[in-house]
Amino acid sequence: MVEAALAEAVTHSAAGAALDIEQVSHAFDIDGAELPVLSDVSISVEPGEFVALLGPSGCGKSTLLRLVAGLDKPRAGALREDEVRIKSPHPSRVVVFQDPTLFPWRSVWDNVALGLEAQGILKSQRHRVDAALDLVGLADFRNAYPHQLSGGMAQRVALARALVNDPKILILDEPLGKLDSLTRITMQAELVSLWQRKGFTTLLVTHDAEEALVLANRVIVFSDRPARVKADIRVDRPYPRHRGDPYLADLRRQILGLLGLDVTW
Amino acid sequence: MSTYSLSDGLASGAPRVSRAPLLAWVRESGAGVAASIAWIAFGLSCLLWEDVGDWSRTHSLGIAAFIVAAVALFGTVGADYLGSAGRALRQRAAWLVALGAFLTLWELATAKFAWLPLPFFPPPQSIIEVYTDDLPKLLDSVFASVKLQLGGYLIGAAVGFLTGVSIGWSRAVGYWVHPVLRFIGPLPATAWLPIAFFTFPSSWSASTFLIALATGFPVTVLTWSGVASVSSAYYDVARTLGAKPSFLVLKVAIPAALPHVFVGLFMGLGSSFAVLVVAEMIGVKAGLGWYLQWAQGWAAYANMYAALIVMSLLCSGAITLLFAIRDRLLVWQKGTVKW
Ligand SMILES: Nc1ncnc2c1ncn2[C@@H]1O[C@H](COP(=O)(O)OP(=O)(O)OP(=O)(O)O)[C@@H](O)[C@H]1O
Numbered sequence: 001m002v003e004a005a006l007a008e009a010v011t012h013s014a015a016g017a018a019l020d021i022e023q024v025s026h027a028f029d030i031d032g033a034e035l036p037v038l039s040d041v042s043i044s045v046e047p048g049e050f051v052a053l054l055g056p057s058g059c060g061k062s063t064l065l066r067l068v069a070g071l072d073k074p075r076a077g078a079l080r081e082d083e084v085r086i087k088s089p090h091p092s093r094v095v096v097f098q099d100p101t102l103f104p105w106r107s108v109w110d111n112v113a114l115g116l117e118a119q120g121i122l123k124s125q126r127h128r129v130d131a132a133l134d135l136v137g138l139a140d141f142r143n144a145y146p147h148q149l150s151g152g153m154a155q156r157v158a159l160a161r162a163l164v165n166d167p168k169i170l171i172l173d174e175p176l177g178k179l180d181s182l183t184r185i186t187m188q189a190e191l192v193s194l195w196q197r198k199g200f201t202t203l204l205v206t207h208d209a210e211e212a213l214v215l216a217n218r219v220i221v222f223s224d225r226p227a228r229v230k231a232d233i234r235v236d237r238p239y240p241r242h243r244g245d246p247y248l249a250d251l252r253r254q255i256l257g258l259l260g261l262d263v264t265w
Numbered sequence: 266m267s268t269y270s271l272s273d274g275l276a277s278g279a280p281r282v283s284r285a286p287l288l289a290w291v292r293e294s295g296a297g298v299a300a301s302i303a304w305i306a307f308g309l310s311c312l313l314w315e316d317v318g319d320w321s322r323t324h325s326l327g328i329a330a331f332i333v334a335a336v337a338l339f340g341t342v343g344a345d346y347l348g349s350a351g352r353a354l355r356q357r358a359a360w361l362v363a364l365g366a367f368l369t370l371w372e373l374a375t376a377k378f379a380w381l382p383l384p385f386f387p388p389p390q391s392i393i394e395v396y397t398d399d400l401p402k403l404l405d406s407v408f409a410s411v412k413l414q415l416g417g418y419l420i421g422a423a424v425g426f427l428t429g430v431s432i433g434w435s436r437a438v439g440y441w442v443h444p445v446l447r448f449i450g451p452l453p454a455t456a457w458l459p460i461a462f463f464t465f466p467s468s469w470s471a472s473t474f475l476i477a478l479a480t481g482f483p484v485t486v487l488t489w490s491g492v493a494s495v496s497s498a499y500y501d502v503a504r505t506l507g508a509k510p511s512f513l514v515l516k517v518a519i520p521a522a523l524p525h526v527f528v529g530l531f532m533g534l535g536s537s538f539a540v541l542v543v544a545e546m547i548g549v550k551a552g553l554g555w556y557l558q559w560a561q562g563w564a565a566y567a568n569m570y571a572a573l574i575v576m577s578l579l580c581s582g583a584i585t586l587l588f589a590i591r592d593r594l595l596v597w598q599k600g601t602v603k604w
């Protein structure tokens with residue numbers, strides 16, 4: 001079973017891209033004062049790896065994801081996708097933002113079709129939109145408008161909108177944060193199986209140490225703002241993982257300790 | 266509707282059979298009966314007394330009032346057999362009462378007892394007379410007004426929309442157009458009237474220009490503010506999905522700004538009506554504004570009221586049409602205003 005999962009991940013690893021974050025620093029100007037947000041962050045992600053980013057609120061995780069997406073340029077350092085410098089957004093790196101930001105004037109189906117339409121390939125690829133909607137379980141809501149969806153459903157549409165593009169790097173900013181715990185566990189399992197099947201590289205920001213440990217190969221813990229890499233933890237456990245696994249519980253305690261929480265439970 | 270009252274009756278109607286149906290009947294048809302009484306009163310007010318003036322349609326108007334009364338009575342009492350038309354009639358029955366009462370009072374105050382000074386307050390039958398006897402001229406005027414208004418409004422709306430999008434999108438265009446807009450825009454379009462009428466080759470082109478100007482300013486400003494206020498998160502999403510600048514304008518900025526654009530279109534419609542009427546009164550020798558002016562010259566007060574009623578129907582119709590278009594295009598919005 002371990003071998004099977006591993007073999008699958010390896011055979012599909014060509015679908016994922018390598019990501020190199022090299023000594024990246026970033027800051028914002030607020031009222032003339034400089035607010036440093038990222039400080040000398042270096043992370044090297046292998047193709048097909050699933051990396052979770054954990055850190056205190058406001059430390060700079062979303063900022064780092066915007067740099068990886070190419071939406072902003074870092075003040076110092078460089079980011080590379082498969083050795084190529086990231087200068088602007090590209091559909092090979094798709095982001096699911098913290099907020100679903102669905103386009104309210106488009107139906108669910110049209111929202112999911114957005115990427116294919118923007119790239120001018122929608123006509124021949126309509127089936128991919130249907131497949132993505134099936135995947136997140138919202139095929140029945142294809143004609144609904146965003147204001148008719150629940151928060152969790154909107155987040156799932158945002159996920160489908162990203163997945164339909166077959167990204168090489170999937171960038172997730174707390175995509176499961178708004179879901180109820182039941183849907184959340186289902187979606188976590190979906191995400192893992194999807195990642196294993198497609199082999200894209202995944203970058204997941206989360207507040208939840210347990211979620212990070214259930215999903216990722218690697219957990220990176222950031223310090224308070226400005227974010228520095230505080231710990232880089234490998235999670236060598238086969239999938240599907242069990243929440244009660246004592247090995248994971250041990251790692252969880254360790255991570256919460258790094259985040260400044262002394263847990264005894 | 267019918268299933269609703271049926272289950273109602275099954276659930277609670279049995280013990281108080283004797284009183285409930287009468288009450289329900291009064292509640293449902295009372296207003297209809299009252300409406301028919303009001304219109305019978307109007308009909309009688311036409312026929313019972315002699316007119317103080319010389320009007321030819323008094324008798325026909327009285328008969329017409331009785332017909333309305335009959336329709337109101339049978340329409341509301343028998344509404345259950347008339348489907349949606351019956352339901353609509355029932356809903357408006359209270360208005361029919363008010364209208365009948367108003368017409369009765371109007372008839373008595375003008376044609377019968379002359380409580381109101383006469384040439385200035387014509388009776389209902391003299392307005393009817395205008396519609397029957399002066400119809401060709403009135404129709405010509407309507408046609409001329411609609412043609413002028415439609416041309417000017419469409420040009421103004423299109424130019425305003427394109428200008429607004431360009432200012433909202435491009436800094437360079439904004440640099441040049443914004444000051445011009447600030448300087449010229451707030452000027453009422455009617456202030457251009459004297460200049461426009463001798464610089465343009467025809468009074469018709471001058472009026473078209475003025476109507477377009479009155480429409481264009483609010484449409485430009487609101488389109489611009491709509492485009493400028495689109496959340497950058499939408500652009501971020503589109504850009505990470507591979508959108509090019511043309512896609513960002515056509516598929517993100519414009520649809521997101523559309524609710525604002527419609528506010529501008531409504532404002533433009535209002536101010537262009539004002540320009541239309543003034544332009545017709547002063548320069549163009551056609552249209553409802555000109556008809557009003559002409560009627561005033563002949564002290565034909567009934568013609569003025571008749572033209573005013575037509576004008577208000579046209580303006581209201583135009584607004585209704587714009588609302589219908591908006592509701593179609595903006596189905597995705599929740600809680601829009603009902604006109
Ligand atoms: N566009 C911006 N302009 C100015 N400051 C910003 C901007 N975006 C983010 N910041 C600041 O940068 C810091 C990091 O923000 P960021 O959104 O990256 O945090 P985060 O780690 O994602 O937090 P959370 O977990 O709460 O989402 C915050 O203090 C925020 O105020």
Ligand SMILES: [Mg+2]
Pocket residue numbers: 061062063098173
């Ligand atoms: Mg964040």
